[in-house]
Amino acid sequence: MGRMLAWLDERFHVIKPHRRFLQRRIPDGLNYAYCFGGLAFTFFLVLAGTGLLLSIYYIPSEKEAYRSIVMINETVLFGWLIRSLHKWAASFFIVSIILHTIRVFATRSYRPPRELNWMVGSLTFLVAMASAFTGYLLPWDQRAYWATEVGTAMIQTIPFAGDALMLAVRGSNEVSGATLIRFYSIHVLFLPLCMGLLLWMHFHMIKRQGIAKRL
Amino acid sequence: MKKEHKTETAPEGQALTPEMEPKREKQFYPDYLAEIIFCALVGFELLLIVAMAWPPPLGRVIDFTRQFQPRSEWYFLWLFEVLLYFPGRSAFIGAVVFPVVYFLLLMMIPFIDRGRNGRFKAKIVAWTLLGLFIFFTALRVIRDTWPNLFS
Numbered sequence: 001m002g003r004m005l006a007w008l009d010e011r012f013h014v015i016k017p018h019r020r021f022l023q024r025r026i027p028d029g030l031n032y033a034y035c036f037g038g039l040a041f042t043f044f045l046v047l048a049g050t051g052l053l054l055s056i057y058y059i060p061s062e063k064e065a066y067r068s069i070v071m072i073n074e075t076v077l078f079g080w081l082i083r084s085l086h087k088w089a090a091s092f093f094i095v096s097i098i099l100h101t102i103r104v105f106a107t108r109s110y111r112p113p114r115e116l117n118w119m120v121g122s123l124t125f126l127v128a129m130a131s132a133f134t135g136y137l138l139p140w141d142q143r144a145y146w147a148t149e150v151g152t153a154m155i156q157t158i159p160f161a162g163d164a165l166m167l168a169v170r171g172s173n174e175v176s177g178a179t180l181i182r183f184y185s186i187h188v189l190f191l192p193l194c195m196g197l198l199l200w201m202h203f204h205m206i207k208r209q210g211i212a213k214r215l
Numbered sequence: 216m217k218k219e220h221k222t223e224t225a226p227e228g229q230a231l232t233p234e235m236e237p238k239r240e241k242q243f244y245p246d247y248l249a250e251i252i253f254c255a256l257v258g259f260e261l262l263l264i265v266a267m268a269w270p271p272p273l274g275r276v277i278d279f280t281r282q283f284q285p286r287s288e289w290y291f292l293w294l295f296e297v298l299l300y301f302p303g304r305s306a307f308i309g310a311v312v313f314p315v316v317y318f319l320l321l322m323m324i325p326f327i328d329r330g331r332n333g334r335f336k337a338k339i340v341a342w343t344l345l346g347l348f349i350f351f352t353a354l355r356v357i358r359d360t361w362p363n364l365f366s
Contacts, residue, residue: 023242024242027241035251035254038251039255041255066277070273084267085262085266088266105341108334112325123322132290133291141277145285147286157306
């Protein structure tokens with residue numbers, strides 16, 4: 001460790017900037033109610049990891065999506081476990097976010113100067129819900145299809161622009177193969193990118209401002 | 216990484232008892248990091264146990280000829296329930312206005328908590344938001360479990 005670190009430090013000067021980060025003080029009186037944010041991040045990492053693995057076998061096409069899920073579940077080594085982990089981690093993720101939000105509210109940690117971090121956190125929750133919604137369609141089974149049909153029909157209720165917006169979300173008049181590819185792209189590219197950016201902001205602000213002291 | 220511990224040596228011939236050790240400030244590394252990693256591991260193990268015990272079943276193949284009553288994930292149930300109270304042309308309120316207002320209120324909590332009664336106002340908003348979520352989720356679960364209860 002020492003020699004490798006010295007080698008790196010000689011070239012990139014990594015120790016000094018990280019020392020302030022690593023040795024910063026943590027206020028007294030934190031308890032395990034403070035762990036839900038970290039837990040949420042843990043589950044996000046699980047979602048990202050299992051998602052990467054699932055994408056190896058999953059085929060986002062009308063004809064093959066369902067079959068590829070069956071294959072993941074029955075043929076691929078530990079495929080069922082990876083799928084199960086991904087599915088359950090989504091629920092655990094949402095629960096952790098809710099508990100984390102309750103903790104931050106209870107300790108009133110959103111007060112100035114941390115308003116912006118609360119807002120970024122709220123957006124994280126929104127992106128998590130959007131990920132859950134788009135991911136739900138991907139198995140392309142009876143339940144997924146009709147849930148998305150109902151879910152996207154809500155957009156149509158917007159006055160004036162409703163029809164156009166729904167067409168933009170579905171990619172066709174009905175939920176179809178076009179919707180599947182669209183949702184797949186949003187689920188694996190757009191939203192994880194947003195999430196990564198939001199989490200980077202979230203953590204960076206904590207790093208800058210420190211953990212709020214107990215009331 | 217080497218860390219400079221402030222260590223005091225015990226007086227000659229005396230063992231250093233825990234009370235005599237100088238109180239070190241809690242730092243991110245290694246104190247807090249160890250706690251975070253502990254939580255993360257426990258959380259992951261819980262997840263692993265649940266995932267192994269209850270793998271999600273495969274759904275049925277899509278059948279376009281049959282209308283199907285979809286069940287959403289538990290965290291969307293409350294929104295489905297709210298939809299029921301805004302039939303026809305008012306659906307816009309349940310489908311779009313309600314979630315948008317809900318989310319904006321959540322995001323604006325730091326700005327609601329301002330002035331003399333700020334915390335009180337923020338508490339009312341927060342409890343209302345949480346209450347709505349729990350209330351409508353519960354209603355939906357009841358409705359799905361006993362479909363004939365309300366009709």
